[in-house]
Amino acid sequence: MLAQDMESCKQIHKVLSADVHTRAGAAQLLGADPGPVLTDAGIADLEKASRAQLKQLEKMSQVCPEYDQAVAACHEAVATLKRQSAAEALPRYEALLKEGLSATRTLGARDLRWPRPIVMMKPESSCFSMPQGKARLALLCGPTAALSTQKLAETSARLGVRPKACALTWCMEATEASSSSAVCIGLEPAAAEPPLKRARTAGGPEGTVRVRHILFRHPQLRQVDPMARREGAARNVLEAESNALKLLQVLLKDPNQFIKSCRELSDCQTAEQPGQLAGDLGWLARGQQEASFEEVAFGLPVNSIGDLVSTSRGVHIIQRLG
Known part of the structure; x- marks a missing residue:
């Protein structure tokens, strides 16, 4: 040279x-x-x-x-x-x-320090066939990574096909006070009958679903909500999600508490509707609600309660009626 x-x-x-x-x-x-x-x-x-x-x-x-x-x-x-x-x-x-980095290959990381070899930024992928039934993928970081497999499985069994509620529960169950994060992805075979067909046979207009909800608002919401019943008791988005998660666990044990809980806790004006209509949003077609809300509402079986949903209005618990 x-x-x-x-x-x-x-x-x-x-x-x-x-x-x-x-x-x-x-x-x-x-x-x-x-x-x-x-x-x-x-x-x-x-x-x-x-x-x-x-x-x-x-x-x-x-x-x-x-x-x-x-x-x-x-x-x-x-x-x-x-x-x-x-x-x-x-x-x-x-x-x-x-x-330093303990990995030899990682997407998005930079490590050119001598004498360590350059960390390659080329992703690796693999494919596999999912067996019949349901599967759950968890990505844990920080204190949540220390949770036992048994605790993770217990949460999944208790909350079922509600990945956001599972991930939030794991973060709350982490023993350390430092920052933690968790991602839960639910994998399950497609339903044999499309949700829209079930909605049509339930008596609603074609391509619609009927749902009711409980809304938890928080101060971090930027948009003015004309349907808001009140500002909400939560001091921040974390407290709103925590309150929603606690109520979701109650409702999964006793769905008959939905109407009563809606009247007491929901920050949406629909909670003041009479009788069994408390929280009822009526028959909804695609495009009437935000994408995250519709993804849960249109994917739910009739009479079931869905995962926690965050929108520009706040944090929702959704129950499909038809």
Whole structure:
């Protein structure tokens, strides 16, 4: 490599030695300002400096095994400086770089630190045939990952085909107070009879379903709701979801409590309708409600209670009547 071009050899050593994941290291490599905010002109200067670096490395492309890594490092230096970061958050962000990555292949992650090999950003996928019956896929992070398989299975058995309620329950059952997250995906064979056909035979107009609901509002809602009965008792979206989850567990044990609970707890004006019409939204066609609401309502069997649903109105518990 020295025989090919001494200056290019020195330059590629400089690039490979740079800590391009920190703002200070990236700025030193590109001769830029390490400040947390860049102007459009500053970004243009960064890209120009990166192209100049790459131009100096071209003679090493055929003789240096690490040439591709050096090119990636130059691009990463630009990405590091373009990434917006508040001054108070920068030390915490860069402290994560010391932890490294235990994986060898991960989508969206960047890890070019020498002497570790580059983490490949190529996704891997596999296919399998789901056996007859129902399956549940759980993605757990933080304290929820410590939950036992037995506890996860108990929650799934109790809440049935309600993945959002399962994921929220797992987060609430995590013993640590730090941030946690959970995703639950329900997998089940398609129903033998389409929901729309069942709705038609139940007496409603073709292509409609009849549902009633209980609504929990919270202060984070941005839209004015003309159908709101009141502002709601929840102080935030988490409390609204928690209240809805507690009520859902009660209703799954005793669905006959739906009317009474609707009158007492629902923040929708429909709760004030007389008799068995409390919470009743009537026969709904596609396009009358938000997509998340319709996905649950049109997929429910008649007389069943669905998963928790979040819309611009708040958090809903839905029961299909027809």
